[in-house]
Amino acid sequence: MFQHLLVPIDGTELSEHAQQASLALAARLGARITAFVAEPLAPLPHMGTHPSNYLRDTERHQQRTEAHAHEVLARFRSRAEEQGVPFIGRFERTDGVDEAIVQVATEAGCDLIVMATHGRGAFGELLFGSHTKNVISRSKLPLLVLH
Numbered sequence: 001m002f003q004h005l006l007v008p009i010d011g012t013e014l015s016e017h018a019q020q021a022s023l024a025l026a027a028r029l030g031a032r033i034t035a036f037v038a039e040p041l042a043p044l045p046h047m048g049t050h051p052s053n054y055l056r057d058t059e060r061h062q063q064r065t066e067a068h069a070h071e072v073l074a075r076f077r078s079r080a081e082e083q084g085v086p087f088i089g090r091f092e093r094t095d096g097v098d099e100a101i102v103q104v105a106t107e108a109g110c111d112l113i114v115m116a117t118h119g120r121g122a123f124g125e126l127l128f129g130s131h132t133k134n135v136i137s138r139s140k141l142p143l144l145v146l147h
Helices: 014-031 051-083 097-108 120-129 132-137
Strands: 004-007 032-039 087-093 112-116 143-146
Touching: 004 014, 014 032, 014 051, 014 112, 014 120, 014 143, 032 051, 032 097, 051 087, 097 112, 097 132, 097 143, 112 132, 132 143
Parallel strands: 004 032, 004 112, 032 087, 112 143
Antiparallel strands: none
């Protein structure tokens, strides 16, 4: 059965659901978890932005996103340790979240991706997109989708 789960998380209530479900599944299967946080790249400068302001803002962005990723991963790690589930946390800065999820799953040797979805329907996907749908189309791994 499945031995290594990739669980993309972002610290939202929806990703909390993915964490709980993946921990229960991993504990039952004797599997391990690799959690993944994808943080956005720093925004590009606006017209007329002074280079020193942009560098300072970029540095603040880097610090904030790294702190957020470490905080989210630390909470998940703590829960995994409580349940005796082996855990690895990873984070990356990227604007290609879907591609990064598939790449990390492949690099880490995962055999299942566990994701939660809003289930917005066709109109919501048109407006907001769907990371889950994009991962399904890009990955060769099975995907467990939680509502």
